[in-house]
Amino acid sequence: MKLSGISDNVMKQVFLILLIFLVGYVIIYNLKYFIPGALGAITLYIIFRQLYFRLTEIQKWNKRVTSILLMFITLICIVVPLWIIVEILVPQISNLLSNRQIIVDKFNAVKIFMESKPILNRINLSEENLFNQLQKVATYVPRILNSVAEVFVNIATTFFILYFMQVSARRMEKTISLYLPLSEGNKNYLWNETNVMVRANALGIPILAFCQGVVAAIGYWIFGISNPFLWGMITGAASIVPAVGTMIIWVPICIGQFATAELGNAIALTLYCLIIVGGIDNVLRFTILKKIGDVHPLVTVFGVLLGLNLFGVMGLIFGPLMLSYFSVLSKVYRTEFGKKKGLLEAIEEKKAEERKNGGNEINDPPVPNEPGTQ
Numbered sequence: 234m235k236l237s238g239i240s241d242n243v244m245k246q247v248f249l250i251l252l253i254f255l256v257g258y259v260i261i262y263n264l265k266y267f268i269p270g271a272l273g274a275i276t277l278y279i280i281f282r283q284l285y286f287r288l289t290e291i292q293k294w295n296k297r298v299t300s301i302l303l304m305f306i307t308l309i310c311i312v313v314p315l316w317i318i319v320e321i322l323v324p325q326i327s328n329l330l331s332n333r334q335i336i337v338d339k340f341n342a343v344k345i346f347m348e349s350k351p352i353l354n355r356i357n358l359s360e361e362n363l364f365n366q367l368q369k370v371a372t373y374v375p376r377i378l379n380s381v382a383e384v385f386v387n388i389a390t391t392f393f394i395l396y397f398m399q400v401s402a403r404r405m406e407k408t409i410s411l412y413l414p415l416s417e418g419n420k421n422y423l424w425n426e427t428n429v430m431v432r433a434n435a436l437g438i439p440i441l442a443f444c445q446g447v448v449a450a451i452g453y454w455i456f457g458i459s460n461p462f463l464w465g466m467i468t469g470a471a472s473i474v475p476a477v478g479t480m481i482i483w484v485p486i487c488i489g490q491f492a493t494a495e496l497g498n499a500i501a502l503t504l505y506c507l508i509i510v511g512g513i514d515n516v517l518r519f520t521i522l523k524k525i526g527d528v529h530p531l532v533t534v535f536g537v538l539l540g541l542n543l544f545g546v547m548g549l550i551f552g553p554l555m556l557s558y559f560s561v562l563s564k565v566y567r568t569e570f571g572k573k574k575g576l577l578e579a580i581e582e583k584k585a586e587e588r589k590n591g592g593n594e595i596n597d598p599p600v601p602n603e604p605g606t607q
Contacts, residue, residue: 267387273395274390277391299399311388419569443469444517446468449479458502468482468510532556
């Protein structure tokens, strides 16, 4: 039966699209446990893409051997830092927990200090409230243990998928390009944004966390904080927390110094953390991270919040990418259907208009190779 005004061909297309989405949803829902692994494979593929093609197509290396070699290098880069962290972290945590009386004394000193301040005294540090907070923290322990198991499963999934992505790279990219109903300019634009966002977060976040952790550890050591390397690593890890970042660690440490140490030392540590530890974030964003990928801080903050809820740890990379895609796809829609011209044509027109008006020449934005070409 044909509805009035709707052709059979349109009805068939709508039915097929709905069927594709339904089947896709069922597949993704039932394999959602492996989604972080798949996203990890996409991340590594983008990071190693140029190197892989250079080795296999210019240097004529064997594709399978090259893929296995890159996976081995990645595994070393993951395992070695984790091993170093565990070797340093476990003894220091054990040493910290063995000195329970010191912890109690510092906590009591902080409690007395905060009760005497007009703003800080609003924070409830009663034993009942602390016990409730500890119970909440305890509920996360099973999740952490499960996430440790998930890490190993997802690493194996990542390498398994990555191997086949790299071995069949050219064919895969050509197929994706054929199925994208976009102009060549918009395909390149979409690929460029994906490449920039993935690189900026996959490389930028670890660089930022490492640098802030090192700088914080140096400050803690200078100003006499016990276990400075332990707290430095924790501070670096806290840099991924949206909005507050490292402040969630160094602010309580500074409050503890005000309560238990000399006033001058506490003020100096606070200024160091505020200016140096906090400032290194801005310095890196405008130097190293800007070269990797210039991503707006708002996209990073809200993208991480979105991604952590959707994808877990991999959301640090793909959350900002999803948020950025909202703007990217809007631009693609405008150039595809709004003006009947591709993105590159629009750029050329803008460039010609600026020259005509006597403005400064603008440089064409870098356009990457098509996904199906080197």
